Amino acid sequence: MSxxxxxxxxxxxxxxxxxxxADPIAIxxxxxxxxxxxxxxxxxxxxxSWWVNLHGxxxxxxxxxxxxxxxxxxxxxxxxxxxxxxxxxxxxxLAILPGNFSRIFYSDNGSTSTEVALKMAIQYWWNxxxxxxxxxxxxxxxxxxxxxxxxxxxDRSVFTLAFHELLFDVVFLDTPTQENISELKNxxxxxxxxxxxxxxxxxxxxxxxMNMYDPYLLNELLNTAKLNDIICIADEVxxxxxxxxxxxxxxxxxxxxxxxxxxxxxxxxxxALGVTACTDRIYQAYVDDDAMKTxxxxxxxxxxxxxxxxxxxxxxxxxKEQCLSQIENICASNLTCAAELRKSKLPIKDVRTLGTIxxxxxxxxxxxxxxxxxxxxTKKALEAGMYIRPLGNTVYIMPPYCIEEVELQKIYSFLxxxx
Ligand SMILES: *Cc1c(COP(=O)(O)O)cnc(C)c1O
Numbered sequence: 001m002s003x004x005x006x007x008x009x010x011x012x013x014x015x016x017x018x019x020x021x022a023d024p025i026a027i028x029x030x031x032x033x034x035x036x037x038x039x040x041x042x043x044x045x046x047x048x049s050w051w052v053n054l055h056g057x058x059x060x061x062x063x064x065x066x067x068x069x070x071x072x073x074x075x076x077x078x079x080x081x082x083x084x085x086x087x088x089x090x091x092x093x094l095a096i097l098p099g100n101f102s103r104i105f106y107s108d109n110g111s112t113s114t115e116v117a118l119k120m121a122i123q124y125w126w127n128x129x130x131x132x133x134x135x136x137x138x139x140x141x142x143x144x145x146x147x148x149x150x151x152x153x154x155d156r157s158v159f160t161l162a163f164h165e166l167l168f169d170v171v172f173l174d175t176p177t178q179e180n181i182s183e184l185k186n187x188x189x190x191x192x193x194x195x196x197x198x199x200x201x202x203x204x205x206x207x208x209x210m211n212m213y214d215p216y217l218l219n220e221l222l223n224t225a226k227l228n229d230i231i232c233i234a235d236e237v238x239x240x241x242x243x244x245x246x247x248x249x250x251x252x253x254x255x256x257x258x259x260x261x262x263x264x265x266x267x268x269x270x271x272a273l274g275v276t277a278c279t280d281r282i283y284q285a286y287v288d289d290d291a292m293k294t295x296x297x298x299x300x301x302x303x304x305x306x307x308x309x310x311x312x313x314x315x316x317x318x319x320k321e322q323c324l325s326q327i328e329n330i331c332a333s334n335l336t337c338a339a340e341l342r343k344s345k346l347p348i349k350d351v352r353t354l355g356t357i358x359x360x361x362x363x364x365x366x367x368x369x370x371x372x373x374x375x376x377x378t379k380k381a382l383e384a385g386m387y388i389r390p391l392g393n394t395v396y397i398m399p400p401y402c403i404e405e406v407e408l409q410k411i412y413s414f415l416x417x418x419x
Contacts, residue, residue, distance in 0.1 A: 026038040032404075033057075033400045035049075043386055044385060045057070045386075046397045047387060047389055047399075048400045054242070054265045055323070055402050059313075062270050062313040065309050066270070066306055066309055066313070069085065074306055076305065079298060085308035086303040089308045092315055097277055098260070101279055105295075106275060106302045108273060109145075109272050109273075109274050111146055111147045111150045113235075114235055115149045116261075117197075118150075118153065118199070118233070121231040121259060124282050133196045135169070135170070135171060136171070136196060137170070137230065139174070139200055140173065141209070142201060143201070143205065143208050148167070152167040152168045153170050171187070173187060176217035176221055192230060198225045200218070200232075200233070200234065201235050201239065202234050203218065203239065204243075206238040209394040210357060212352050215252040219255050231259060234249075234259070234260045236248055236250065243355055245355030245356065246355070262275040262276075262277070266311050267310035271304070271307035272301075329405070330408065334355075337412040337416070340412075348361060356399065356401070358396060359395065359397075360396075362394075374392060374393075376419075386414060399411070
């Protein structure tokens, strides 16, 4: 029996309607920006395998580091024990993170990194006897993960419909525009005395449809949050590690977060790992004689040595001159393609780019994830030798940094008409 038919007997895939499910494609190998299936077809991975891959698949440098580490230490409990990869990664992250961070808390994916951030912020106030400060402010259209806390601070959507009554209440703000910014600041101020934290995806709302908004206006909002002592949580799970053209999207703003969440590109897309970093002010609220002020949170695979090793190897590659110029090239090529898309007669609108991300809407009326556009475009892209997976009517690309210029041009030609 083939892998695909065996899969259909035993696997339940994420975000996938089970009835009349299209056959999954069995991938047998990855190399650079290419994926190879069992029938010998190859696909350019134009969305970095759900935004995680930075340096291409099966990168030999990361693989070698992993192999060496696996022979030394593959996993160890992280309460009462520590190890070099975790410490080294924390030191290196603290040196480059955008803000005045002092501590790294490890977990194992993006959702846990935001859960940790929320709990850290809420207990920060609880530890100081300000238990009323337990509300969260978030943006409409936001996405912070699929676990309950992360779902609660994400916009209510068709994906979360079954759970709405169980999700905690959140103050949702529109993303800022020139027109609404003063109203947003007012709302934030009104809720301040009961608010623990404000969580946001800086500059790009990923799963919400690559919705981009202005750094100056976000800075204004962060300023209001800071003036009102609201903890600012930057969810850089998607935007981190060069995606927006800077190492972190928070570098675009003058006001820096108090907590930052990382995952996805953290390990170059090789292993599951989450990081929640906080400032010393937050950390100090947990340093106390009272044992009840401990942060009682952890995961079995907290700071897994292999995952930390992959992250260190990915940082080595990211900090190379060659990788930085690859990122710059993608940014520049995206701008050129965006200009052509705007000039084209295609039924599209809102062409936008930020760094290595390029997105536009298919102008077909209502934005709706469950419609057919996404499926049709995904299929045509596969036939054209690339993997693109629109979010409803939002078509976007987010390639690995190692992508070759010819591969990038092939993707652009597809976007400019082949669908
Ligand atoms: C993907 C994503 C998450 C969730 O990460 P998982 O590893 O999929 O749990 C959280 N926040 C943002 C901004 C994301 O893009």
